[in-house]
Amino acid sequence: MDESPPQPPAESTPPPPPPSGLSGSPSDFLKGVVGKRVVVRLTSGVDYRGTGVLSCLDGYMNIALEQTEEHVNGAVTNRYGDAFIRGNNVLYISAAEPL
Template structure:
């Protein structure tokens, strides 16, 4: 086996091990939500409006409290709020932001 083939084999093996490990770590939505408290998130509403801020807390009904909140309509910043409360029945999804606010 050449050095290049050996290198490719090692990379492939590491990749397969990582995939196997990921499949063993099943994460529930509750686990995910607990992990993102205190982190920057995007909350998309059924109306299409986005709220971006730091997730302060949430409950079983998906009621969400955000800090350092910004409201985006059609991708454009419309308002800034210190704290915001979003009623859970309006939430389409919640996701993490890559960068810190």
């Protein structure tokens, strides 16, 4: 049996910091996008884009958007002045502009 000498431990380097805008908790992100343009994807695959802003959001992810466009398969299908989206239909919220 060939026993090789023990190897020194590999140097551990800390992981790189997350890209800009990705640090913090989901709660921090949501607080940061209130008053900004967002894309809201529903579980059905429909996107709602606020050309105005995300005006409010509650603990159940219920969302109020201003100047909202509905996008189905990438095409605008409707425009609404204001829209209320029930939180249990939301798949995700994304910032439409850099944070």
